[in-house]
Amino acid sequence: MSDCFRSRFFASVLAVMLTAPVLAQEGAAIFKDADLKLGQGLIKEHRCAECHARKFGGDGSGVYRPLERVNTAGALRGMVEQCNTELNFGLFPEEVTAVAAVLNQQHYKFK
Numbered sequence: 001m002s003d004c005f006r007s008r009f010f011a012s013v014l015a016v017m018l019t020a021p022v023l024a025q026e027g028a029a030i031f032k033d034a035d036l037k038l039g040q041g042l043i044k045e046h047r048c049a050e051c052h053a054r055k056f057g058g059d060g061s062g063v064y065r066p067l068e069r070v071n072t073a074g075a076l077r078g079m080v081e082q083c084n085t086e087l088n089f090g091l092f093p094e095e096v097t098a099v100a101a102v103l104n105q106q107h108y109k110f111k
């Protein structure tokens, strides 16, 4: 192996070491580029609140309980992904992110 290979390898290890803590600190960075308008439209379109209201009463927002099962921005996005799959909404990944970003802004407020 040439030194060229080795130095590139160490450069990429260094890059991971430098960026990983930054990403960990900004949990909600995953929502940084989210399209909130798109998310709001999808939440209406798929009647998320109607179904949650049937189970939880009121406007349905009682379903959103930060710090219980969903306690990080990543877990929130994962939960929306799970509902998407189970309920067959057929959302694209960026749509899942957009929906989760709206829920984060309005209810969970993860940093």
Ligand code: HEC
Residues within 6 Å of the ligand: 042, 043, 046, 047, 048, 049, 051, 052, 055, 063, 064, 065, 066, 068, 069, 070, 076, 079, 080, 083, 087, 089, 099, 103
């Ligand atoms: C057919 C009914 C139904 C629909 C439609 C629905 N949900 Fe849910 N959702 C549920 C149920 C039931 C739960 C679990 C409640 C519990 O924990 O007992 C849930 C839980 C959740 C949770 C987890 C809440 C928490 O903090 O634990 C999220 C997030 C969520 N739904 C998002 C959505 C989004 C976004 C949509 C629309 C795109 C949606 N749901 C549509 C029934 C529904």
